[in-house]
Amino acid sequence: MRVMTLRVLLLSLLSATALSARADETAIKLADGPELMTVRANCSVCHSLDYIQMNAPFLKKAGWEAEVRKMVKVMGAPVSDDDAAKILAYLTRSYGVE
Numbered sequence: 731m732r733v734m735t736l737r738v739l740l741l742s743l744l745s746a747t748a749l750s751a752r753a754d755e756t757a758i759k760l761a762d763g764p765e766l767m768t769v770r771a772n773c774s775v776c777h778s779l780d781y782i783q784m785n786a787p788f789l790k791k792a793g794w795e796a797e798v799r800k801m802v803k804v805m806g807a808p809v810s811d812d813d814a815a816k817i818l819a820y821l822t823r824s825y826g827v828e
Contacts, residue, residue: 765820772809772817776801786825794821
C-alpha cells in the first residue's frame with residue numbers, strides 16, 4: 731500500500747511540475763511575422779516556444795532546416811509540408827544567424 735501511495739504521489743508531483751513549466755506561453759514574445767501564427771500553432775503543441783529563442787544565437791538556415799526536419803521526421807510532429815516551409819521561413823528570417 732505504501733509503495734502505491736508513494737508512486738501516486740511521485741506521479742502527481744511530476745505532472746504538476748510539467749504543467750507549471752508550460753503554464754504561460756503567452757509571456758513568450760516572439761518576433762512578429764506573417765508565419766507567427768503557424769509557428770505558435772504547430773510548435774507549441776510539443777514544446778515551449780522559448781526553445782526558439784534559446785537556439786537563435788546558434789542556428790543558420792541549414793540549422794533551422796535540420797531542426798524542423800527533425801521535429802517532423804524523427805519526433806513525429808504532425809506538421810504539413812506547407813506549414814514546415816512557413817515555419818522554416820519564419821525561423822530563418824526572424825532568428826537565423828547571418
